Amino acid sequence: MSTRDLWNRYARYFNAEEGFIFPADQPELNFYRRIRKDYTGRCLEIGAGAGRLTGSLHAGSVTVALEPSDSMLQAWSPFDSEQAVRLQGTGELLPFRSNCFDLVCFPYNGLQCVTGSEVRAAVVKEAFRVTEPGGVFVLEVSPVFARRGSEPLTERYNASMPDGTRLILRERVESRPDMDSVRYHMFYTTVKTDGSEVTEEVTLELAATSRDETVALLKQTGFCDIIQWGNYDRSPYDNDLSPRLLVSAGKEG
Numbered sequence: 202m203s204t205r206d207l208w209n210r211y212a213r214y215f216n217a218e219e220g221f222i223f224p225a226d227q228p229e230l231n232f233y234r235r236i237r238k239d240y241t242g243r244c245l246e247i248g249a250g251a252g253r254l255t256g257s258l259h260a261g262s263v264t265v266a267l268e269p270s271d272s273m274l275q276a277w278s279p280f281d282s283e284q285a286v287r288l289q290g291t292g293e294l295l296p297f298r299s300n301c302f303d304l305v306c307f308p309y310n311g312l313q314c315v316t317g318s319e320v321r322a323a324v325v326k327e328a329f330r331v332t333e334p335g336g337v338f339v340l341e342v343s344p345v346f347a348r349r350g351s352e353p354l355t356e357r358y359n360a361s362m363p364d365g366t367r368l369i370l371r372e373r374v375e376s377r378p379d380m381d382s383v384r385y386h387m388f389y390t391t392v393k394t395d396g397s398e399v400t401e402e403v404t405l406e407l408a409a410t411s412r413d414e415t416v417a418l419l420k421q422t423g424f425c426d427i428i429q430w431g432n433y434d435r436s437p438y439d440n441d442l443s444p445r446l447l448v449s450a451g452k453e454g
């Protein structure tokens with residue numbers, strides 16, 4: 202299944218989780234707001250989804266939201282649509298001239314959604330090309346996924362939705378060390394108001410990228426001044442304890 206097809210299928214559930222089932226992650230929103238205050242020129246968000254971070258990335262100059270999935274692009278609210286220029290496309294082939302963004306970001310494990318190492322390298326190369334000298338590329342990955350073992354099928358939530366339906370997620374995690382990836386087999390059951398049920402399976406594969414690989418890739422591509430944080434509060438990265446890796450990688454001015 203292509204990236205676009207996968208995210209077209211997954212968008213409905215991902216957006217229900219991020220917008221409703223799980224509360225907004227205020228520290229994450231603040232992290233991007235703070236970065237944007239430091240880099241006020243043109244901004245590009247790669248893999249912008251349904252615009253969850255648009256408010257945080259909004260500034261006086263333009264923010265471009267690039268996203269491959271039609272369903273994600275259609276899910277934008279009218280308000281967020283006013284705050285960014287939406288474009289359909291992928292990170293490995295950016296439709297922009299070189300050196301034109303002060304801030305480029307690929308948030309929320311976006312780079313791990315790109316499972317082929319050559320395609321990931323192409324995304325980082327493209328991010329470097331479009332970042333202007335003096336600008337930065339900011340990304341989030343979760344090296345902790347690589348250490349997560351397989352887990353049996355378990356119910357993750359059973360939530361009432363605003364339209365009166367219930368959404369139930371059962372998930373099985375398949376660690377694939379030989380493929381350097383983790384597969385999440387997600388079974389979403391919608392229980393309608395008349396009691397009937399429909400279950401849809403979505404399989405999300407994430408690359409099990411480590412901190413060292415991520416930093417090495419950024420350096421090989423030409424980025425410098427690499428700062429690594431372990432969480433949205435900008436605490437230092439700790440390979441054993443940090444829930445995520447946030448990196449700011451600069452392009453020499």
Ligand SMILES: C[S@@+](CC[C@H](N)C(=O)[O-])C[C@H]1O[C@@H](n2cnc3c(N)ncnc32)[C@H](O)[C@@H]1O
Pocket residue numbers: 204208219247248249250251252253254267268269270273290291292293308309310311314315
């Ligand atoms: C985990 S979601 C995050 C969405 C949004 N940034 C957010 O934080 O809510 C990852 C997004 O990356 C997009 N994506 C996957 N592969 C991509 C690629 N090769 N280039 C650009 N975006 C991609 C997906 O369609 C999806 O919307």
